[in-house]
Amino acid sequence: MHTTPDGTEVVATRAEAEALASPPLLILDEVTAFFDTHGLGAGPLAWASIGDGQSNVTYRIRRGNEDFVLRRGPRPPLPRSTHDMVREARIQQLLRVQGVPVPEILAVCEDESVLGVPFYVMNYLDGLVITNTIPPALSSPEDRRATSAAVVDALVRIHSVDVSSGDLAGFGKPEGYLSRQVSRFSSLWEVNTMRTLPDVARIGGWLADNVPDSQAAAVLHGDYRPGNLMFAPQSPARVIAILDWEMSAIGDPLADLGYLTATYSEPGSESTPLELTGVTRHPGYFTREDVISAYRERMDLDLTALPWYQALALWKASIFCEAIYTRWLKGERPHDTVFGPSLEEGVPQLLRTAAQFAGLDRAAL
Known part of the structure; x- marks a missing residue:
């Protein structure tokens, strides 16, 4: 898990984000404020990228002893319908009620001013994703x-x-x-x-x-x-x-x-x-x-x-x-x-x- 911003994909403040030619993927003070608003953990953030990032971007976020997953679209401009985070979160909420095994959606941010695109936060699950190696x-x-x-x-x-x-x-x-x-x-x-x-x-x-x-x-x-x-x-x-x-x-x-x-x-x-x-x-x-x-x-x-x-x-x-x-x-x-x-x-x-x-x-x- 990382705790220090890399200055390109992850920055500490809104001011640092606005100084970049290409928008970052995470702005730590904005994410911290969003987490605080929704009662998601306490303390400073640590993060790690999950997956290969070919499409939407997923981060594991740790606050104190709690882990979360933040999922957002790639950097704009891209077709909005292809990376609709609000819709993606909503169908999981509906399916979870029906007993389909999906992560629990904890919070959804439709306000694009926070990270430049909508995103959602779900619970972190400790499990195995099977690709090319037999567990x-x-x-x-x-x-x-x-x-x-x-x-x-x-x-x-x-x-x-x-x-x-x-x-x-x-x-x-x-x-x-x-x-x-x-x-x-x-x-x-x-x-x-x-x-x-x-x-x-x-x-x-x-x-x-x-x-x-x-x-x-x-x-x-x-x-x-x-x-x-x-x-x-x-x-x-x-x-x-x-x-x-x-x-x-x-x-x-x-x-x-x-x-x-x-x-x-x-x-x-x-x-x-x-x-x-x-x-x-x-x-x-x-x-x-x-x-x-x-x-x-x-x-x-x-x-x-x-x-x-x-x-x-x-x-x-x-x-x-x-x-x-x-x-x-x-x-x-x-x-x-x-x-x-x-x-x-x-x-x-x-x-x-x-x-x-x-x-x-x-x-x-």
Whole structure:
């Protein structure tokens, strides 16, 4: 944990923030005043960054003997709808009441004058986020399988929440969700790229011409993968929190299943820029087909059209990854020496895999 400002991302005072060419991410006196107003701990702040910071920014904040998590959007200017902290906090509050394992939201700041963007504070949870290393506490063959089963169980829990009435009913419009996704992301390509990749339009056209009929409306996480789950730190494997709700919506539940399975790592699968939980390549974890079968057993949905949703997931991913690549090319990600440059080949790779799910002739692309 850090206690001394670094002068760029974290500064002590508003005056120091205003003297910078680029706004900082934390202003300690402002955060301290906000915490005081909401009765969150006492004393000076210590902080540490959590996660890779590709999108929204998350900090662990310590005051005295208490720990909190502060989550905010990246530096402006960015599309507001993509980083709506108030909305992200609200859906977690609604889901927590329904018994979905999410962190407790302790305070929400809609006042952009505090840090330049809205943010929220939630409770800190002591748990395991599984990415590329098998946690020793969950390394037995039984726990590996239980870990995989818990991934599916948590998704089923989200998709089983009733969205037909109450506050969640007004959280989004499930009718036409899939068509809107295809239309919206098609429009984003040209404004986010500096190169020509014909696969984008070809796959987008196929998606638009083959939109399946949605069988149900559900809460969508939007970025559902094992790396966005927190597990209890001891056996048996148990999900204690589903994290990172910035892409949440009300729509077709198979969009989540499509994303989970399209990006899922298994022995022999091609690595992509979205392989963020490579641990499932190891023996004992579910394969992609195991995940699909376990979901099918729990949900009364026809999965015949699942390849369409898998193609949609990777096609969308190629478009938002291209935006990151373009920002890197423009020098707007000066500290990114790995992920940004990898997308020169990574985006075309995502498109090739999307085409495979779509059943399109790769030679024709």
